[in-house]
Amino acid sequence: MTTPRIGLIGVGLMGHGIALNIARKGFALTVLEHPGNQPLETLQSLGVASVASLKELAAGVDVLVLCVTGSPQVEAILLGEEGALASLRRGAVVIDCSTALPESTERVAAIANAAGIRIIDAPMTRTPKEAAEGRLNLLVGGDAAVLEECLPILRSFAENVTHTGAVGTGHRMKLLHNYVSLGAVALISEAAACAFRGQVSPEVFVDVLAKGGGGGVALERLRPYLLEGDTSGLQFFMGNALKDMGYYVAMARDTNAVQDIADAVHDTYACAVADAGHEALVPKLVTTLQRGVGFCQ
Template identity: 55%
Template sequence: MTIGKDTIGMIGVGLMGHGIASNIVKHGYPLVLLDHPGNQPVDSLLAAGAAKVASPAQVARQANIIILCVTGTPQVEDVLFSPNGLLQGLRPGTVVIDCSTAIPSSTVRIAQAVTEAGGQFLDAPMTRTPKEAAEGRLNLLVGGERELFERCQPLLRCYAENITYVGPIGSGHRMKLLHNYVSLGCAAVIAEAAACAQRAGIDASVLVDVLANGGGGGVALERLRPFIQSGDDSGLRFSLSNAHKDLGYYTTMAEETGATHIAADGIEQLFKRGAKEAAPNTTLPHLVALLANDKT
């Protein structure tokens, strides 16, 4: 164990979590991983000194700070509340940092359960892509007590470039859903327009150039540009199923707060349709092709 460093527990070593874990190890923190079939290959992490254990409870027994990076609310709740879950091994003072995308009302309940078990909680969801995760350049949106946020900043800066304190517990997840609604919504509009352009006989490069030089320019277009022009989906490695999930979380939040969500409902249905028609783990750029080939 490295002297003076907290032991970090990592639950969820997928496309995003693997980059987080790699940067934590690179900065000299002892790391304990939950062994899970959804993990990316962890050989390089183990070679760098990380250990792996079989249950969330075992992670909690060995770590001072635990980072969750799983798919969504059902998975977070399972990690915490299952018979061999995190709460079964949580030690007093342990910090739980949830980097997943989750329904904020569930986040508040989970934070309360962690606090009642003697732990502390931050919700710190991330934006950007696996590329930035590997580079240690994620954006984090953090909710929780400011004093705890400040104390955890040295760890967070191992894998994040821009860190924003948003407010009390749940605020990070609320801001993440707002962000994803806007970013995924823009991508959905561009994908639908690109499919229409294809059917209307508009050259893909002309479409992209006109949008980029006008009101359609921005991050969403640049991430979709390679697919629109040449079928390369590497610019946006985000699945249609996750897009559908995130829009569903957003509309749930909007309903719970009494906010209007008319446009969000339509975008959610578009992603639902794409996820249903596509193979598992199909990335969002393929929505262009699915819509262009739609026979209905």
């Protein structure tokens, strides 16, 4: 695959940055036109093509990158009546950058392999800012030889690429990561709500945590909102946080793991979505929690 033709589905907040960096590295890229995309003008100015048909996109590429919401979307794209697996050539590679259920990933990979299509799951961490800068972290599950073949593509938009093991382990590690990350954000948000109701100033709250055991990435992403009401430090929808926590709880249940804390974090985001809406950004969890006990009822 010296000059692979690449297709990308999902030019959203993260996918736009991925597409931008793939194009800047000189790869031939085609994206699927659909309502969830960010504006395509910048990509088109770099020579990126677009098509309206999934069948046409899949038939014309060697590598298909998916950057969609979760397992239902991945399954619909690959396995539907007009799905991509029916149009991709034998030997093609699917790189799934979504956050998905590992069980679904393993099942889809088995179907793809039977059709001669290779799949690696490569979910990402970090934010749209790092996506635009080509500095994502990728957690890659799948055959090491396929990963090696795809490394030039992956490194066009990622700073760190970690091979996590067999197919599905990338998505398992992503759910573990997001549980810890979203759990830390929920913990700090609840503490901040308590602090502000008790007349502790945001400046004091942030300063003390940052100098002690509360310091870290979660606090820094919340800092702009805690001090200035600015959500730009964590541009992640509350509904996606709830989806990811739902996936984590399902994974924990399937492996008979302890999940008491995870259940509480999940329920916190469920209440926040009910209160503020699916597209509220996660930093607004602080304000939602300030409404106090019973806000979800």
